[in-house]
Amino acid sequence: MKARTSPTPRPRRTKFLARTLGVAATGALAWVAATGTGAGSHSGAGVTAHAVAPVADEAPGFAVEDFGYPHADKILAEQGIVLKRGDGHITLVDCASGTDFLEVWAREKPKICFKVTGNSGWLTMEIPSVHLIRGNDYTTEVAMTVGTEEKSFAITKNAWTPVGESADPEGREHVLMEIRSTK
Incomplete structure (x- = not known):
């Protein structure tokens, strides 16, 4: 009797690896775009660093009722x-x-x-x-x-x-x- 062999998992592993790398690359690009820490933003000779402000500082404040009479x-x-x-x-x-x-x-x-x-x-x-x-x-x-x-x-x-x-x-x-x- 012939021994049964399973198909090699390489095609599946290759697809998984390609998808993972694609997602990782997209995530890295999004990180660079959001934080401004791509090429040319590192501190060093002739290169300036970008200031990054947290998003919470730009959010609107809370609405607080002061019971002031309108108009x-x-x-x-x-x-x-x-x-x-x-x-x-x-x-x-x-x-x-x-x-x-x-x-x-x-x-x-x-x-x-x-x-x-x-x-x-x-x-x-x-x-x-x-x-x-x-x-x-x-x-x-x-x-x-x-x-x-x-x-x-x-x-x-x-x-x-x-x-x-x-x-x-x-x-x-x-x-x-x-x-x-x-x-």
């Missing part, structure tokens, strides 16, 4: 209202654009309206000479200052509430600093 500079320039920070659930609106707004009345300013959305909201600001606020369907409290003294007022739902100089026995001018509302 506050434009609102200050156009309406003279300083809006600082909030959670986005209390926003300045045009009073003629709807109903169920918080209406803030200040001396030397037309009425200022705020729309409240969601289950709760807060907004910080600086509006001087506020004397009257009309509530909406939310339970609302406002924080005001007069000099160095801080005062807070509970705003009656869907009714007018005297605040600031209207509620102060001395009639002192108050600055509206914050609105907080909950459903």
Whole structure:
């Protein structure tokens, strides 16, 4: 009986070797292209070295919410209202654009309206000479200052509430600093 011999593995080994060398050469070319460490980049006589910066240094930074009121500079320039920070659930609106707004009345300013959305909201600001606020369907409290003294007022739902100089026995001018509302 004739001994059975298996075919020589050379053709398979040759293909594998050629493929491996091809992949290695492609990888080396990619490395040279990415790092700039090909011919002519070594430090030596008459040859300059290329600086390589990590890709992470060029990535954009993280987005961090600072709760700053959008377009506050434009609102200050156009309406003279300083809006600082909030959670986005209390926003300045045009009073003629709807109903169920918080209406803030200040001396030397037309009425200022705020729309409240969601289950709760807060907004910080600086509006001087506020004397009257009309509530909406939310339970609302406002924080005001007069000099160095801080005062807070509970705003009656869907009714007018005297605040600031209207509620102060001395009639002192108050600055509206914050609105907080909950459903």
